Amino acid sequence: MACALIPSLTLMPRGAQAQPAPTLRIAVEADITSTDPHYHNLAPNKAISAHFFDPLILQDEQQRLVPGLAVSWRAIDDTTWEFKLREGVTWHDDSPFTADDVAFTVQRAPAVPNSPSSFGLYIRQIAETTVVDAHTIRFRTTGVFPLMPVYLSTFGIVSRKHGEGATTADYNNGRAMVGTGPYRFGTWAQGDRITMERNPAYWGGVQPWASVTTRFMRSPASRVAALLSGDVDLIDALPTSDIGRVERDARTQVSRTVSNRNMYVFVDHLDRLSPFVTDRQGRPLDRNPFRDVRVRQAVSLAVNRDAIVTRVMDGAAEATGQVMPRGWFGWTPTLPPPAYDPEGARRLLAEAGYPNGFNLTIHCSNNRYVNDERICQALGQMLTRIGIQTTVQALPFATWITAASRQDYSMLFGGWGIDTAEPSSPLGSLLATFDRATGQGASNRSRYSNPEVDRLVAQGLATLDDEARRQVFIRATEIAMRDVGLVPMHHQVNLWGVRRGLAHAARADEWTLAMSVKPAN
Known part of the structure; x- marks a missing residue:
């Protein structure tokens, strides 16, 4: 398929260089409704989930498809797609990731009870799932379906070991929060914050931040004040009226891109x-x-x-x-x-x-x-x-x-x-x-x-x-x-406020990710 490319802006330092910090501090406008990655097809939920649960295929900041837990994919006939999975990937409990986990996820994601907006939209075309071997899985579709790779980039893969029989409440309280992502789940206090710790065994490379704290801060004025005072390093949903103020401050900068x-x-x-x-x-x-x-x-x-x-x-x-x-x-x-x-x-x-x-x-x-x-x-x-x-x-x-x-x-x-x-x-x-x-x-x-x-x-x-x-x-x-x-x-137009000395890759999908922030040097 042809995907439009939306240019993103990676900000470079304009002033003193920031030293790598053990903790990245983020403030976002919207709270999440659950940590269950399949409960609610909602952007804030999916952005938080991406820290813990990888999809088969990732989307970069311009929404181009790049390999995730799958390293390659192909249509082997009109109604069959085959995905080759990444070898050597482990869950946060060090158990191996396999095709069986993918098969379980495809079964679970569209069937979460009481979902306000189901992920079934992206899975309903799958008529049959076949685990060929530990690192190969095939999907037979109900008809010709060229968008299969795109649709399978929209939700995270969960562990059968931890997800089978688990409820949304088990994800919310952390018991089932075992993923393959770059960060491990710490704590979640709804309406306040979520914390996470670096996954030292992440297949995509170790992140620069030992820990991340994301605070849910509804008030735009409070988010801007927290950024300008140095209490946080990154805020999303920068009020349009504060663009000039943040750009003029020697300690902060603005990151922006056209939104989807x-x-x-x-x-x-x-x-x-x-x-x-x-x-x-x-x-x-x-x-x-x-x-x-x-x-x-x-x-x-x-x-x-x-x-x-x-x-x-x-x-x-x-x-x-x-x-x-x-x-x-x-x-x-x-x-x-x-x-x-x-x-x-x-x-x-x-x-x-x-x-x-x-x-x-x-x-x-x-x-x-x-x-x-x-x-x-x-x-x-x-x-x-x-x-x-x-x-x-x-x-x-x-x-x-x-x-x-x-x-x-x-x-x-x-x-x-x-x-x-x-x-x-x-x-x-x-x-x-x-x-x-x-x-x-x-x-x-x-x-x-x-x-x-x-x-x-x-x-x-x-x-x-x-x-x-x-x-x-x-x-x-x-x-x-x-x-x-x-x-x-x-x-x-998506707007973030960023501490100077940090490089931030602005995303068209609005997601505010710790993975998008690095020391600029």
């Missing part, structure tokens, strides 16, 4: 009385207005994307009219950002039978995405101007995501990191019809559904030729955007 994360608005597509929509008198409407495509189009036209980029994001974003970032595999020039047109939005509302608009509450997180609450407030003002009187409710991410997954909201603002660097991830997760059995639409919290989009996603996943597959996914994207299956907003 699409920020979007979901509206309720269910045939019901939508829970947070009323008429002007506060009475429930007799139908869900968002079932009418004209209302969804009105919402999109009401959004001044350029204003959000310049005034709310301080330029650290790119407005978009589709799910893929500009220039990536599956992006198309046929879907530019919709022009801001409040008059056109009001006309569409009137045509749909809402000349006086209606009342609405939009829900968003206040501690997950860059400027998430501020963006929500701006959206509320923009919608109010076209006659949709909007109230904003911003919540902690853990509370927000739980309710969003139950379809408790009428409108929500969220984001999706494209961990496969191609369109099947957002199309299959956000816009495909929700199907718990197959994992399709696992994060489709609006319950948008179009059989033609589903058909094209399936066709693209079974198309060997890169260019033909790209065109199929573009067609699926065009249909979903015509339907306003979601309202695309912008792609973020």
Whole structure:
């Protein structure tokens, strides 16, 4: 497959050289929901998990595939993939890594109870797993599946010895936290910090940090203050308003790259009385207005994307009219950002039978995405101007995501990191019809559904030729955007604050990894 390359910036020292420290101190915005590597397909969870559990195939900072626990892979016929595994790899308890552990992981990952967002999306195409020998494994797929290497780069491999019979709670308390990764699990205090120790036997080479402490620090001001005071060495989600401040300080620097994360608005597509929509008198409407495509189009036209980029994001974003970032595999020039047109939005509302608009509450997180609450407030003002009187409710991410997954909201603002660097991830997760059995639409919290989009996603996943597959996914994207299956907003620019004297490799996937930080000399 053809993967778009997103340039990353490795920062070099501009000032005094840092001496190698025994402990790397990191502060990140988002807490994790579990240390179980298969519980929640969520970027903060996956970034933390990557320290302990290696995948078969790694992604570098530009999301190019590189060997991980697998050293090579090939399709031996139309429906069979063979992976040769790295020899000499041991688990953190010094037991050997084998193909049996991979077979166990493929069985476990899509079947974790109560998963808010399952990894089944990446595994459902596997019909049969065959352990050929200790370091060779084969997967028979349900059909032609060219993206197998990409999909198998999205989750970590766990030990059968420690994982069989283990629950998510066993990972959370550390009993099952035995991986092959560069760091060994130390402690986890939810909402506070996670600690880890260097794995001296790591197959990829010993890391420069003897230990790592990652603190979960929701407050942007607190993270910046911790960096400037020297309490931490690296922070993620640097507030856009603090870029200049961090760059001017002699002790700190900024690391940045374009993100794979699409920020979007979901509206309720269910045939019901939508829970947070009323008429002007506060009475429930007799139908869900968002079932009418004209209302969804009105919402999109009401959004001044350029204003959000310049005034709310301080330029650290790119407005978009589709799910893929500009220039990536599956992006198309046929879907530019919709022009801001409040008059056109009001006309569409009137045509749909809402000349006086209606009342609405939009829900968003206040501690997950860059400027998430501020963006929500701006959206509320923009919608109010076209006659949709909007109230904003911003919540902690853990509370927000739980309710969003139950379809408790009428409108929500969220984001999706494209961990496969191609369109099947957002199309299959956000816009495909929700199907718990197959994992399709696992994060489709609006319950948008179009059989033609589903058909094209399936066709693209079974198309060997890169260019033909790209065109199929573009067609699926065009249909979903015509339907306003979601309202695309912008792609973020990922920002980190880094202590001078350290070299940091900025990642398009937003992951904040100890492995991305080294002494600069």
